[in-house]
Amino acid sequence: MPRLFATKNFMRFARGFGSSPQDLWEAVQAKPDADLGGGVFKFRLAREGEGTSGGARAIVAMKVGSRVVLMYGFEKKDLGNIQKNELKEFKALAKIYLGFPEEKLSELVREKVLTEIKPETKSAREAKKQD
Secondary structure, three states: EEEEEEEHHHHHHHHHOOOOHHHHHHHOOOOOOEEOOEEEEEEEOOOOOOOOOOEEEEEEEEEEEOEEEEEEEEEOOOOOOOOOHHEEEEEHHHHHHHOOOHHHHHHHHHOEEEEEOOOOOHHHHHHHOOO
16 A cells, blocks of 8 residues: 655645545545656545536655655646646656655654655544444
């Protein structure tokens, strides 16, 4: 199972958009909306009760089967797409994140530079349903 991480700015965006950590986990388990090259992918995010078409987009660094780093999020209503120069910067950042050894990622989580997002356990999902 791949490890999922997010930057502070991405987590701030996700909270404002209304995405829970479990929503983020589920979103990156789906097929990416686009492969932008250099380990950078775009995923769609949906709001609770809404579809993904008018929702948000997540720009991620991904090493399939190993790790995903949520780097940038934006609402479709605010931004149609990222610019070429931004994509170049995301590719450079992806190279760094994807090149880190596992120990370095764990260190960045301890230092609160990154947040690690883990899937909910079955018992946690069942407890939510009972609420």
